[in-house]
Amino acid sequence: MFVHFFVVLVAGVTLVRCADLQGLYALVQRRLPSHALSFVFHQVDGEGDSFNVTDTSILGGVTVSCTTTSACARGLYVYLTDRVGVDIWWTGSRLDNFPLFLPRVGGILSGKAIVPYRYHFNAVTFGYTTVFWSFDQWELLLDWLALRGVNIPLAWVGYEYTLLEVFRDAGLSDDEISSFPSGPPFLPWNRYGNIQGSWGGPLPAQWINDQFELQKKIVQRMVELGMTPVLPAFTGFVPSALATHYPDADITPASPWGAFPRSVTPTHFLHPSDPLFSTLQKSFISKQKAAYGNVSNIYTLDQYNENDPTSGDTTYLHNVAANTFASLRAVDPQAIWLMSGWLFVSSHAFWTLDRIRAYLGGVPGTDSMIILDLYSESNPRWDRLQSYFGKSWVWCELHDFGGNMGMEGNLQQLTTQPLVALGSPGSSMKGMGLTMEGQEGNEIVYDILLDQAWSSTSLNISDYGRKWVERRYHNSGLPPSVYEAWSVLDASAYNNQNAAIQATIKSIFEVVPSLSGLVGKTGHHGTLIPYDTNTTIARSLRLLAQAGTEDRSLLNIPEFNYDIVDISRQLLANRFIDAYNKLVSTYSSSSADAVAAAGQPLLDILKDLDSVLATNENFLLAKWIRDARNWAGNNETYAAYLEYNARTQITLWGPNGEVNDYASKQWAGLVGDYYLSRWQNFTSYLVETKRNRASYSDAIVKRNMIAIGQSWDREIFAGPWEVQGDTFATVQMMLLKYA
Secondary structure (H helix, E strand, O other): OOOOEEEEEEOOEEEEEEEHHHHHHHHHHHHHHHHOEEEEEOOOOOOOEEEEEEEEEOOOOOEEEEEEEEHHHHHHHHHHHHOOOOOEEEEEOOOOOOOOOOOOOOOOOOEEEOEEEEEOOOOOOOHOOOOOOOOHHHHHHHHHHOOOOOOOOOOOOHHHHHHHHHHOOOOHHHHHHHHHOHHHHHHHHHHHOOOOOOOOOOHHHHHHHHHHHHHHHHHHHHOOOOOOOOEEEOOOOOOEEEEHHOOOOOOEEEEOOOOOOOOOOOOOOOOOHHHHHHHHHHHHHHHHHHHHHHOOOOEOOOOOOOOOOOOOHHHHHHHHHHHHHHHHHHHHHOOEEEEEOOOOOOOOOOOHHHHHHHHHHHHOOOEEEEEEEEEOOOOOOOOOHHHHHHOOOEEEOOOOOOOOOOOOEEEEHHHHHHHHHOOOOOOEEEEEEEOOOOOOHHHHHHHHHHHHHOOOOOOHHHHHHHHHHHOOOOOOOOOHHHEEEEEEEOOOEEOOOOOEOOOOOOOHOOOOOOOOOOOOOOOOOOOOOOOOOOOOOOHHHHHHHHHHHOOOHHHHHHHHHHHHHHHHHHHHHHHHHHHHHHHHHHHHHOOHHHHHHHHHHHHHHHHHHHHHOOOOHHHEEHHHHHHHHHHHOOOOOHHHHHHHHHHHHHOOOOOOOOOOOOOOOOOOOOHHHHHHHOOOEEEEEHHHHHOOOOOOHHHHHHHHHHHHHHHOOOOOOOOOOOOOOOHHHHHHHHHHHOO
């Protein structure tokens, strides 16, 4: 049965369109303006999320029928990728790069999601990647999400506006509140209750107001595109001053986080059993609904992200969850609690089976809670927890810590393990999703998982990779060397079978220098390279460069230029290991002059790497800083505050390096300035100890690195702001030198 139709006349022909699908017509107008009148969408009754795409013979256009708006978006995407051969990427949309006349469908293109939920976002992505984004940048990503079939993305921008209003209504003054929120890139951890306050100064009111306005646009667009935004809720983390206003309330300090000073951790926690918790929850959700409308019943709420409960008693844990959920249902009778399962990974010693069962058991039913099995591809918990004791859960790919950029993935696992989990006895898996901490590179490993969510059989990696490359370079007649280059990557960097390597590989030049402990590290932020560089990365780059020589039109493709820079980046990062090993060996057996000579290749590699990265806008420190400063307009004091926060987050993270190098990036300006200065300092220190016959000390090196970071973080960027040099010519020079 068709629903909500209205009629549009185009060139004498009547088009019937579904009013609920107008967001898709707007998407077509944005991304395919020359074909804005060529697509017709309509909704039909049916189970789950499914679509059919057929030719509209009377118009020479395309009709997409669907059971949900999200399914219609996916149907449009399948037509564009399968029949037209175009796609939309993080580097931009290429959906309009095809001839005037649409290719015919030639039958029926059908699809059905194998899970009801397709989720996107890690809570910390809002600190590592999107923190300084404008709506233009959000608009591209939201279209990317909709077309790939995501239907429950996290909408976590602007949280502070509502929260601070709740605190004001509770009687707190602005002075009492001002020391609570963190700086912009660190807000996710403030929301998690890990830290409070900002080492760059109080969070400006302008930031709070601007982000609230941005969130309104994001939520509205999500809804228009058929997505249900996962909205925040009141978690219980409060300024310490609340206890002064409510002396009888059950407010206690949460557990400290990491090595941060007491001035910024812990926050205070209002226990859910206290009536004040429910009062503040009602205030928060009511204000949120007034701001965004009644657009969602799904609320993200995490109380123990790397914070352990004050008691391990199972009755206590059951009651915490029961009272938290009751506070949601009291204001929204249809509320669904979405929580991250990261606590069961990071604090596995505390969260025993009995404690997890008690905590989850505080929420009645199976569909009233959605748990993100946050690290399914490397450290799943669903299989150890009896499918979360029947609660709905989502198979997630974490993959990327802190936005690190090393090439790594396991395509075979991503196309098989979700199906294994879905088909396991008693499975309560209801979704698949992406929970990468930072959205930096490795795009194929994210694409394939979202596509697998629409296939009940494992995708064929070879066939998938070939079609993916053709869409990426929007050309089905590519030189054979292109396919071979990506086949090499798919069989090596994206076929990581080493279970000791978890998530993206980090380069050793991004961590504090030392004479030991850098190379071959496994586990969290590992540096072990699980493939031979010469037969994989170097070979792949040579093949792509060959393709660029054979078909010069490739040099006009943004994604091709991105890829040859990215692979060059990985090649030089790997070559740095060889130079470092030579330096260490020389230091143990040779003179000061020999050490100085052995250190020079490391510095040369960093300079060369910086020059390659500088040729592409996606690898510029300037872009990160410009995005931050743009929020300040002409207010230089505010701009400097934002730049300081931006710089600190990708370097020291904390005021004294408490999470040093966690969110490191390989960007031009960061490599050629910050990392180069650190390794210059390190090699000079090695030479000095040799000449003075002094003992080497890691403590001295670390102290020097913190001082460099604190100084660098206070600088103001002076440029260059734009790309420098020719990408292909620079890559060819790197091939001659390093491949």
